[in-house]
Amino acid sequence: MASSGLFWWIVAGALVVAELLTGTFYLLMIALGFIAGGLAHWFGATLAVELAAAAGVALVSVVGLRRSRFGNWKKRDASRDVNVNLDIGETLQVNEWHEGRARAMYRGAQWDIELAPGETEGAGWYRITAMQGNRLVVAAKR
Known part of the structure; x- marks a missing residue:
């Protein structure tokens, strides 16, 4: 399954479903990383490039969400x-x-x-x- 690239899409779909159950948007950002890994596999990249693409996109997405107004909730009285x-x-x-x-x-x-x-x-x-x-x-x- 990992050699066909199906792994990336199944995990991304599972993360999207889990995100719908939690509502925090962070799992959605990690799912974007898995989608990037799947796209890298689709374009014929090696496993190391796929992992780097997945990790890089997920990291940038999570940091971007954290710095946005949606990831920076403040408790109100x-x-x-x-x-x-x-x-x-x-x-x-x-x-x-x-x-x-x-x-x-x-x-x-x-x-x-x-x-x-x-x-x-x-x-x-x-x-x-x-x-x-x-x-x-x-x-x-x-």
Whole structure:
């Protein structure tokens, strides 16, 4: 099987299938290396050239993916992420404060409210900046 070059295509196909199950794109980059090895075999290269082509393309692809925006994921604080908590950015009215904490109606229920660091209790309308458990962290709406 290795002498016919079928090995390169079977492994590349298996890596693509495995990539579909994981969703990380790194297996896809390695599959590109195996495709390069298969193409080198198809053009009549020796085994050493096939291996070098496969390794070189896989290495360049993985490094390129790692340096792209798709391979450089940063963990975000979910308590402040608008994509996780749709309430962030919404406004609410707080009438009475007690040492930086309050209770206020928001979306038809009473919520515990906490002032964001550096904020004062003077404003009436506040913007939600984060959610910490069942508390809304707010800053004065400007």
